[in-house]
Amino acid sequence: MSDSGQLRRYVGDLQTQAREWTALHDAELRRRAVQAAAERDHAALLSLMRAYLAHGGESGVLTSPRTVEAYELGARQFLDYAGQQAISLLRPGRHDAQGYVGALLAAGRKPAGVSLKVAAAGCLYRALRWAGATDADPFRDVRVPKDRTPGIVKRPPYTEDELADVIDVADVQAKFLLFLTAHAGLRISEALALEWDDLDEAARRVRVRSGKGRKERLVAMSTSLARAVRHYRSLYGPGGPEHGGGKRTTPPERVFRYGSVMTARYHLQKAFAQAGVSFRGFHPGRKYAGTRLLRQVRDFGRVAAHLGHESVDTTRRGYAQLAADDLKDELAGW
Incomplete structure (x- = not known):
């Protein structure tokens, strides 16, 4: 399928x-x-x-x-x-x-x-x-x-501290969704469309089959996301204690029970409010992934591939930004 x-x-x-x-x-x-x-x-x-x-x-x-x-x-x-x-x-x-x-x-x-x-x-x-x-x-x-004004300036990413505070109080589903957006850089629609077979925590990769423009891609998992997948699967995956329990509005092969973006937003907003962090939508999570990854690899092309952008310009304008003093180490010996 x-x-x-x-x-x-x-x-x-x-x-x-x-x-x-x-x-x-x-x-x-x-x-x-x-x-x-x-x-x-x-x-x-x-x-x-x-x-x-x-x-x-x-x-x-x-x-x-x-x-x-x-x-x-x-x-x-x-x-x-x-x-x-x-x-x-x-x-x-x-x-x-x-x-x-x-x-x-x-x-x-x-x-x-x-x-x-x-x-x-x-x-x-x-x-x-x-x-x-x-x-x-x-x-x-x-x-x-x-x-x-660049999009990343108008709508900045979540900070490391903001995400940590929310992860501390979020329930299992909300925490897992946050990892998928803020580490794997998935769009909310891509995350909600995931099926169990799309997650390979052993190989540390996510298969996105419903990307923008119907493009399929493989996305690398962070270590934290791979651990979150294992924990989430043990509870909600096939054979897990929560897999068949409770009321769900999505097919059993689907990873999330959130039937819509509005439902996912409701649960994330609750977690953010409990943590005392302003919820600014799902995209600031993707921007966190883009910005953090760019500062590590310093390659807009690789970051664009991770986020599923067709154009590097999209990544550059709205999703990732190098620090203003990024070249200070390179210039130190001049």
């Missing part, structure tokens, strides 16, 4: 939802899309966008649930704005899209977040063009200012 059961079920749902639109003749497809836009029917427009992602998007029915959710949220926000400003969805004015960008920035949104909202609104218009409802492409030429 190359992807998790949860992902397969979602793909089926996306395909089924798309048929509501793709089963229509072109004329009827266009008529319904025009009607949805004219009536500002948000539910129908979001359904149309999902159908477009399933059939016209780059990843088709394999589009990740989180991508769909992000596009839906962004499209809803644009539709709300368009309604408030009385913008014609099918015949927007040539300044309307840039006006939306300006409104987001004026409301205090960061440029990176605005870019995501623009991408979602642009996807909505691709869906309308796909349905033949309009030729408008208002977000094609919009400009969003660049944020020159």
Whole structure:
């Protein structure tokens, strides 16, 4: 099985939802899309966008649930704005899209977040063009200012002391999840999709089969993570005392009982609160892994491979940073 059961079920749902639109003749497809836009029917427009992602998007029915959710949220926000400003969805004015960008920035949104909202609104218009409802492409030429502050500065990694304090008080599942993000550098979606066969504590490696862009990779385990795997497997793995006990919402082959990112977030937030540490999400754990590893190996390429980044620039901008005085030892003898 190359992807998790949860992902397969979602793909089926996306395909089924798309048929509501793709089963229509072109004329009827266009008529319904025009009607949805004219009536500002948000539910129908979001359904149309999902159908477009399933059939016209780059990843088709394999589009990740989180991508769909992000596009839906962004499209809803644009539709709300368009309604408030009385913008014609099918015949927007040539300044309307840039006006939306300006409104987001004026409301205090960061440029990176605005870019995501623009991408979602642009996807909505691709869906309308796909349905033949309009030729408008208002977000094609919009400009969003660049944020020159590196991502790792805006959203820094957790510190060694912060992680140690949380690990001291976290329960077994939360502690194990923290090791996977902060040592193996896994994305939360990658961690929650793990199955028992993906963990090889003897060889000290994790097999990630549901990475971003559906890329598979092998990730090395730290010594601490390998110990955490052995302890976790002894309790929750096949044959362990906790494997079949209690209520679980995930298949038995899955490592975690957390059925969603929201559930995982809830349990991690409890552990962080108990430790008196501010929970800033899962990514600061990945940034801790990137920064600590870079200071040891001083090789952005190797760190990028560990984190599953396709581009070293992604690692350099947002996930790993050398100390300001990193070269002081090399320069000592000058």
